[in-house]
Amino acid sequence: MxxxxxxxxPAVEEYVRTLTDAARKHLPANAKLIIEPGxxxxxxxxxxxxxxxxxxxxxxxxxxxxxxxxxxxxxxxxxxxxxxxxxxxxxxxxxxxxxxxxxxxxxxxxxxxxxxxxxxxxxxxxxxxxxxxxxxxxxxxxxxRTPSCSAATAKRERWPAGRPSKTSCGVTTARDDPIDQEELLREIGLADDDESVLTR
Incomplete structure (x- = not known):
């Protein structure tokens, strides 16, 4: 990464080749390699x-x-x-x-x-x-714990203050302040008509 x-x-091919070449030196010829890309x-x-x-x-x-x-x-x-x-x-x-x-x-x-x-x-x-x-x-x-947001096509909205929000890990958290998506999108430079917006 x-x-x-x-x-x-390294490129994926180079990474896999280096890893498998090294593993083959130490494992039986019929060993099955499983690589988790993570x-x-x-x-x-x-x-x-x-x-x-x-x-x-x-x-x-x-x-x-x-x-x-x-x-x-x-x-x-x-x-x-x-x-x-x-x-x-x-x-x-x-x-x-x-x-x-x-x-x-x-x-x-x-x-x-x-x-x-x-x-x-x-x-x-x-x-x-x-x-x-x-x-x-x-x-x-x-x-x-910080709320998790994703970028997707959705209606823009305002998250109310103190409203619990589910994170992707399933932990309920609450914000002290409202998160105004319109304001955040403007601040990070996304156009008003951009269809990719932050959603819960």
Whole structure:
């Protein structure tokens, strides 16, 4: 999977050939290999959207988001690298550390990520989070699990404040604030007449 711009994942054919060649050296000739493709099927199917809650300038600018290790544990568990951008100002900017809201020194999602002039209230998009981010999420430090949304053709609507929403994992969560889909779509640059919208 290509999580970061400089990742160079092998082609499927190359990956399978390397894996099977190595396995054949150690297994009986009649052994049946079963390969589970896992994240390559689902990683690109999702992105995570965060809201910037504080920006602390300094030698390392810290951009705090309204999520963190409770909903994106991969960077802390095994060093998974992600990239991010301010949704309304894609690409470029000065290197920042994207940090979570939890009171933990290890709650850093991305280090030295160029973000263009982040300010409180901005939406930060982290692509390629379809594998494991949501399934590993929890209620750490009292955080509510994040609702899961999908892109599909549907009627645009407003989610009421405090209304429970089912996540794809079957956990009921509640939002403190209303999620205005029209506003979010405008903020991340989707046209008003775009048929691909966020749905519950």
């Amino acid at each position: 290509r999580y970061a711009d400089d990742d160079r994942p 994240r390559s099927l689902v990683a690109e199917a999702a992105m995570t959207l965060y809201r910037v809650v504080t920006v602390k300038p300094g030698p390392r600018t810290l951009v705090t988001i309204d999520g963190g290790m409770a909903d994106s544990l991969e960077p802390m568990l095994y060093g998974q690298r992600f990239e991010a951008t301010v949704a309304s100002r894609v690409g470029g900017g000065e290197p920042c550390d994207l940090v979570g809201r939890h009171c933990e020194s290890g709650d850093t999602l991305i280090r030295d990520m160029p973000l263009r002039s982040p300010v409180v209230g901005d939406v930060v998009a982290v692509p390629v989070t379809g594998a494991y981010c949501h399934s590993l999420s929890d209620n750490y430090d009292g955080a509510r």
